[in-house]
Amino acid sequence: MINLDGRLKAGQALAADWAAELRAHALHADREPDAIKDLLHLAAMAYLATSPVPEKYLSAPILIDGHHFSGMTTLERVVFIEEMAVGDPGLLLAAPGPSLSGGLLLALGDDDQRERFYERLFRRPTWTFFGLTEPDRGSDAGAMTTSLDRVDGRLLLNGAKRYVGNAARAEIGVVFARTAPGPLGVTAVVVETNQPGFAATPIPTIGLRANQICDIRLDDVVIREDDVLGRGLSRTRRGMWGALQALNNFRPGVAALAVGVARAALEYVQQNRTMLSPAEAEQIGRIAARIAAAREVVWRAAIAVDSSPEGAYLASAAKGRAARLAEEVTQQALSFFGPGARWDHPLLDKLDRDARGVEFMEGTTNIHRLNVFQGLVRETVGT
Numbered sequence: 347m348i349n350l351d352g353r354l355k356a357g358q359a360l361a362a363d364w365a366a367e368l369r370a371h372a373l374h375a376d377r378e379p380d381a382i383k384d385l386l387h388l389a390a391m392a393y394l395a396t397s398p399v400p401e402k403y404l405s406a407p408i409l410i411d412g413h414h415f416s417g418m419t420t421l422e423r424v425v426f427i428e429e430m431a432v433g434d435p436g437l438l439l440a441a442p443g444p445s446l447s448g449g450l451l452l453a454l455g456d457d458d459q460r461e462r463f464y465e466r467l468f469r470r471p472t473w474t475f476f477g478l479t480e481p482d483r484g485s486d487a488g489a490m491t492t493s494l495d496r497v498d499g500r501l502l503l504n505g506a507k508r509y510v511g512n513a514a515r516a517e518i519g520v521v522f523a524r525t526a527p528g529p530l531g532v533t534a535v536v537v538e539t540n541q542p543g544f545a546a547t548p549i550p551t552i553g554l555r556a557n558q559i560c561d562i563r564l565d566d567v568v569i570r571e572d573d574v575l576g577r578g579l580s581r582t583r584r585g586m587w588g589a590l591q592a593l594n595n596f597r598p599g600v601a602a603l604a605v606g607v608a609r610a611a612l613e614y615v616q617q618n619r620t621m622l623s624p625a626e627a628e629q630i631g632r633i634a635a636r637i638a639a640a641r642e643v644v645w646r647a648a649i650a651v652d653s654s655p656e657g658a659y660l661a662s663a664a665k666g667r668a669a670r671l672a673e674e675v676t677q678q679a680l681s682f683f684g685p686g687a688r689w690d691h692p693l694l695d696k697l698d699r700d701a702r703g704v705e706f707m708e709g710t711t712n713i714h715r716l717n718v719f720q721g722l723v724r725e726t727v728g729t
């Protein structure tokens with residue numbers, strides 16, 4: 347069993363306080379995703395605005411009980427994310443900050459690119475986006491067709507992305523595009539959303555609505571040479587390699603989000619169904635044990651990714667397991683309140699819808715099963 351050190355325990359306790367603030371606005375942000383714009387004063391937003399950011403770029407890192415926090419380890423992030431997701435997973439995903447595009451800058455960006463990116467982020471609360479998925483090319487992201495071509499000396503981006511969180515409110519983000527056929531022909535670029543030819547439109551969704559996932563159109567968007575990521579790296583280390591590094595690093599965080607959703611549903615039942623039959627009490631105990639076991643896998647996955655982002659099989663196992671847990675626990679929680687549960691308990695209804703969204707984020711359970719299977723075949727799982 348993993349025991350957190352004093353630093354992470356202090357962070358965990360404070361993040362639990364932030365969760366209460368997020369919860370107070372959860373249902374409103376579910377109805378009105380743009381509510382996030384009026385919630386930037388919440389304490390959780392300060393952490394999310396600087397997570398992950400290397401300390402050398404931070405003028406004032408988050409300080410809790412004398413400890414610094416900047417989200418630079420996956421273990422730190424999963425501890426904070428689970429607590430905040432108990433408050434509201436949607437608002438957590440809707441926050442301005444570097445998020446997954448920051449992870450890509452860490453994997454592929456050079457010093458100058460990172461400096462410019464963080465400088466932008468710290469000027470004012472700034473949303474970012476990570477454009478990988480395309481219409482009809484989600485799980486098979488490597489088959490993307492968005493193109494980056496040199497035309498009359500200019501780099502032009504053309505194509506479409508889909509289901510991209512926060513894209514309509516973002517000022518800056520990263521887009522993956524093809525420069526040549528094959529797996530090595532993919533490049534990532536930094537894109538300014540005020541460029542002519544960039545358009546992002548929110549897609550109506552059922553779960554994680556505050557995250558406001560969007561369709562993106564890219565029509566002859568001009569990309570500056572120094573916004574091409576991985577310029578100094580070999581072809582094998584650019585593009586999809588960077589995407590995998592960033593996704594591997596963030597996957598335990600999505601798993602922690604799912605654990606937080608399951609915990610929120612369980613805690614709701616515990617607070618609102620005080621009279622339980624012995625069978626129900628036993629069911630609650632089983633759910634609590636499953637949540638604790640899933641958390642242990644998530645923390646182990648985080649530690650594994652921190653030591654080697656390339657060996658992310660445990661992270662796939664954690665994501666698949668935690669996503670299934672969130673779906674099953676939210677369904678079971680609803681069953682504690684009878685046929686009118688969704689109507690009478692809007693928060694549980696929301697958590698159940700959010701759990702469906704978590705299943706699709708950063709790869710579905712089927713894709714993670716395939717990933718774990720490949721690790722087993724190559725005998726690299728657990729190493």
Ligand SMILES: Cc1cc2nc3c(=O)[nH]c(=O)nc-3n(C[C@H](O)[C@H](O)[C@H](O)COP(=O)(O)OP(=O)(O)OC[C@H]3O[C@@H](n4cnc5c(N)ncnc54)[C@H](O)[C@@H]3O)c2cc1C
Nearest residue numbers: 476477478479484485509510511554703706708709710712
């Ligand atoms: C809340 C949310 C936020 C998101 N944020 C972003 C973002 O910021 N940026 C971004 O780029 N994308 C984002 N996505 C998109 C997400 O990455 C994709 O939804 C995901 O990769 C799945 O792709 P798809 O939706 O096209 O489903 P598909 O790939 O069409 O899959 C549909 C079904 O087929 C199954 N399937 C597909 N291939 C196989 C296979 N080989 N074997 C077995 N089963 C298979 C899947 O498991 C799934 O059940 C987000 C999605 C959600 C829901």
